[in-house]
Amino acid sequence: MEYKFIFNDKEYVLNENNLDYFVNDEENELGNLEVSDILNLLKNSEEVDFQSSYYETCCSNCKAGKEEKKKVFDFLEYYFYAYGKNGKFVTSSIDNDYDKKSFTRLNMEGIVDTSYLVTIMVCRHCGTYAIEIEEFEV
Numbered sequence: 001m002e003y004k005f006i007f008n009d010k011e012y013v014l015n016e017n018n019l020d021y022f023v024n025d026e027e028n029e030l031g032n033l034e035v036s037d038i039l040n041l042l043k044n045s046e047e048v049d050f051q052s053s054y055y056e057t058c059c060s061n062c063k064a065g066k067e068e069k070k071k072v073f074d075f076l077e078y079y080f081y082a083y084g085k086n087g088k089f090v091t092s093s094i095d096n097d098y099d100k101k102s103f104t105r106l107n108m109e110g111i112v113d114t115s116y117l118v119t120i121m122v123c124r125h126c127g128t129y130a131i132e133i134e135e136f137e138v
């Protein structure tokens with residue numbers, strides 16, 4: 001599984017080889033949502049739009065900007081919401097499984113009970129990326 005996108009004429013490929021780390025919520029882990037599932041969601045969505053972002057920590061792979069003693073480091077970032085029930089992934093804000101219903105609506109209908117923020121961070125220099133899943137109170 002891999003996901004490709006182009007930002008400012010540069011192609012980025014996200015696959016299992018250039019994943020830096022994957023963190024799933026420590027207190028309330030969301031099951032059934034692995035890296036390959038996330039890449040698949042990105043691949044099948046028309047909405048994915050990475051934005052330029054600046055972090056205070058440099059990329060652990062290439063350390064771009066560290067030698068120049070930069071204070072912020074260039075990354076690309078995208079986030080979406082993942083919804084789960086009983087600790088397992090059900091649907092997300094970027095797929096069409098439930099006709100784009102909001103979390104509140106899905107929650108009311110008993111389809112989901114928890115919401116998570118999924119952030120994908122890509123080093124602008126070398127394309128190494130990381131994924132974080134955090135529970136998100138609506």
Ligand SMILES: [Zn+2]
Pocket residue numbers: 059060061062063064123124125126127128
């Ligand atoms: Zn890098």
